[in-house]
Amino acid sequence: MFTSQPIGFVNSPYKDASEIPKGLGAKHEADGVLKILPEFEPGLTDIEGFSHLIVIWEFDRSHGFELLGTPPSDNRPHGVFATRSPRRPNPIGLTIVELRRREGIDLHVRGVDMLHRTPILDIKPYLSSIPSERLRRGWLAEAEARQRG
Amino acid sequence: MFTSQPIGFVNSPYKDASEIPKGLGAKHEADGVLKILPEFEPGLTDIEGFSHLIVIWEFDRSHGFELLGTPPSDNRPHGVFATRSPRRPNPIGLTIVELRRREGIDLHVRGVDMLHRTPILDIKPYLSSIPSERLRRGWLAEAEARQRG
Numbered sequence: 001m002f003t004s005q006p007i008g009f010v011n012s013p014y015k016d017a018s019e020i021p022k023g024l025g026a027k028h029e030a031d032g033v034l035k036i037l038p039e040f041e042p043g044l045t046d047i048e049g050f051s052h053l054i055v056i057w058e059f060d061r062s063h064g065f066e067l068l069g070t071p072p073s074d075n076r077p078h079g080v081f082a083t084r085s086p087r088r089p090n091p092i093g094l095t096i097v098e099l100r101r102r103e104g105i106d107l108h109v110r111g112v113d114m115l116h117r118t119p120i121l122d123i124k125p126y127l128s129s130i131p132s133e134r135l136r137r138g139w140l141a142e143a144e145a146r147q148r149g
Numbered sequence: 150m151f152t153s154q155p156i157g158f159v160n161s162p163y164k165d166a167s168e169i170p171k172g173l174g175a176k177h178e179a180d181g182v183l184k185i186l187p188e189f190e191p192g193l194t195d196i197e198g199f200s201h202l203i204v205i206w207e208f209d210r211s212h213g214f215e216l217l218g219t220p221p222s223d224n225r226p227h228g229v230f231a232t233r234s235p236r237r238p239n240p241i242g243l244t245i246v247e248l249r250r251r252e253g254i255d256l257h258v259r260g261v262d263m264l265h266r267t268p269i270l271d272i273k274p275y276l277s278s279i280p281s282e283r284l285r286r287g288w289l290a291e292a293e294a295r296q297r298g
Contacts, residue, residue, distance in 0.1 A: 001153045007238050042216040045228030049287025052279050067191040079194030081272040089156050090270040121239045123230040129278035130201050138198025
């Protein structure tokens with residue numbers, strides 16, 4: 001097991017969780033900056049060639065976990081591993097962002113859904129996608145269908 | 150910051166890193182089982198409705214990190230955050246797997262690229278995909294073009 005360490009922090013327009021779009025059809029198109037710590041700058045070499053990045057970060061303002069919970073997108077409870085709840089056994093969040101440009105240790109991105117000053121744990125290039133015709137979205141598709149109906 | 154804790158372990162056909170397909174065109178189609186610890190079983194509720202899962206896990210047999218390294222898919226060095234290198238500041242790995250079936254605390258999946266007994270940190274439903282026409286793959290696309298040429 002390991003102790004997490006920040007490689008940087010998110011500059012986000014969201015100062016409070018209530019400001020982050022949630023629930024069915026929520027769009028994450030906010031612009032933000034991934035501010036990487038200077039000592040990790042060599043790790044960004046060649047990152048500007050990728051259009052999308054996987055950002056792994058810490059839910060640093062969430063405490064404890066809940067194995068069953070009702071997400072904002074439904075009125076029924078689901079297992080934490082079938083949702084994006086912040087109250088997880090390991091408080092790890094994940095967001096896919098679009099990389100707009102790099103300025104040194106600042107990655108300007110679109111699509112942030114993290115709070116301002118969220119610690120960043122890792123960045124990976126986003127490489128593949130599952131074709132939509134092969135993707136099943138479980139309870140979320142059902143919740144959407146119920147709300148449409 | 151937090152200390153990671155396993156929510157389960159991977160049953161994988163790979164006992165040594167040398168057995169895992171790597172480099173350009175490597176396919177990850179191996180079958181494996183995500184064996185979740187019994188105390189976390191309620192967190193799996195409704196997970197069987199999703200076709201694909203994001204598995205976040207720990208590079209537990211990797212030590213230290215290297216900000217610049219040459220991946221198996223190229224002969225030029227790249228920044229660690231532009232690669233999937235195991236030698237990262239936070240030793241966090243990520244794999245998207247296809248969920249074939251659930252048997253209690255056992256998730257039978259396809260597409261494992263982890264070593265046997267790798268600690269699992271988190272599981273999230275895989276929900277979205279970036280259309281391939283909007284995806285740029287940076288140095289990896291260039292390395293592929295060089296090898297084809």
